[in-house]
Amino acid sequence: MSVRIAIDCMGGDHGVEITLAAASNFLRRDADASVILVGRREAIEPAADRIGLALGSRARLREAAELIAMDEAPAQALRGKKDSSMRVAVDLVKSGAAQACVSAGNTGALMAISRYVLKMLPGIDRPAIASVLPTMRGHTYVLDLGANVDCAPEHLIQFAIMGAMLVSALEHRERPSVGLLNIGEEAIKGNEVVKRAGELLRASGLNFYGNVEGDDIYRGTTDVVVCDGFVGNVALKTSEGLAQMIVTFLREEFERNWLTRLGALAAAPALRGFKRRIDHRAYNGASLLGLRGVVVKSHGSADAYAFEQAIARAAEAVRNGLLERISARMNQAAAA
């Protein structure tokens, strides 16, 4: 199935240097896809030239003069920059010119613009950010990762539905299991919001596993882990910090002296395999869920490989009817 993705080429820490290379690799890999490259002509054309990406029907250029800074206030980006590459990319989804958009830019701005331009799906109060993480058994989807800091139980149910539909769209599982992130397995554990959310989830008709704890995320206990955005963001950032520390310690130990450096040479095949397995670039591309359009947020520091994964994830979500799945499930919930 053909699919067209709008790409905010200017966003992220590296801009066109990596977004164009990623788009080029994506188009090579996905023959039925096309992209709209959004941004400044004077930046995109020479970059496309350098990497040998032919601008044409499969990679159309759409000019946008402005740029949203990584630290710009979302409200200001929304009101003041109607010709920014991010805004135009989202507008292209709204108009139907593209079926999804991908940006490595300012998360808050992308959230505000997407919500304003695309609006929410019926029955969904707030967008949520969902990301995939590696686990002992494969991978798991966690949401919300920071869009919502004060959640009511009803919001957690909406996250659960959206997360389950994301997994069914991207992983082709019809009844993904959903865990509620808590500080104990028993139903009586947790704060008031989580306890009430547990009751609602048990009655939701979803494949609700029950409470899960922090370590269940990486154990892969459930396909989806639901939490409020504050907790999810802390869990995600804590994980990033710990992974970075562990990798640093490992490197330092191998660089300690000539003996350990020799050991690193001999251990290279195993270390390469290890690195591949914990490579967070493969997991790049968080979905902004609940909108009337597919929006994928790449990590700001993504390289071309990582950004390509985010584009591919957007294409996959479109092809597998993510929005239709969420809408259908919300209708079902409203009817019940």
Add this chain to the structure above:
Amino acid sequence: MSVRIAIDCMGGDHGVEITLAAASNFLRRDADASVILVGRREAIEPAADRIGLALGSRARLREAAELIAMDEAPAQALRGKKDSSMRVAVDLVKSGAAQACVSAGNTGALMAISRYVLKMLPGIDRPAIASVLPTMRGHTYVLDLGANVDCAPEHLIQFAIMGAMLVSALEHRERPSVGLLNIGEEAIKGNEVVKRAGELLRASGLNFYGNVEGDDIYRGTTDVVVCDGFVGNVALKTSEGLAQMIVTFLREEFERNWLTRLGALAAAPALRGFKRRIDHRAYNGASLLGLRGVVVKSHGSADAYAFEQAIARAAEAVRNGLLERISARMNQAAAA
């Protein structure tokens, strides 16, 4: 300075097998310390015999017939088991026979019993659990780790004061830096409770760094990281799960085939150094803060080395006047 520690010898997953060995090693290392071994005579005496620990003035036996199960309801443990090893150990602190107690048993029960028997220090509403974690720069103390799931801003301030006093007692830093765990550095970030807590902390006279994010924990940005018990517990458990996954992946890659196994042999010195640096046993021993007595909780699965660290941490807290420091700082805060 001499110090006497009551040890719940029956608690934890392994009971006397590890608690006695830990006590014995601790006494060898700390010539001014003594312990009271609390539990069943018929379990403690043969175990002490086996490891060559002489029961006498430095290691006195105090019988307690009952045992609190790891999954027992705290309220039931509190009301129904007045002759449990955990309860008697806490009672010994209350009576002054010991200056601190250490248990690897049921956390909820230890919290309930300690709070009931010892009572809170003036100005502190709730106990908090504080633990030390390794960081890129050394280590950092995080609290609360699960005792309090619905916190008001005032509770977070109390946690900040207690955490700072814990660091000054255990690390001999007079003005430890305190970070408030949040989902962004800016003061406007976060949920309502955290925003208000930030305002109060800025006016508290503590060495308040400002907001920190999850990755700052392992970056070692501040000496103390303050959060509510729900968020802290999720961060801690998520870290445990991730560390376990990473270590498993590393082992699997080194065991993949004869070539990688050979690599592991050559890499053994570096891998040993790495293992030592992320050895969570060295960080065992969470402090239950806010009580009128020093109570240290060991991980239930602790081995003798890990449990010994928990005992040593309790002795250190007593010797450096942890309770007096917290009380003095609370008086100062009340006066201000």
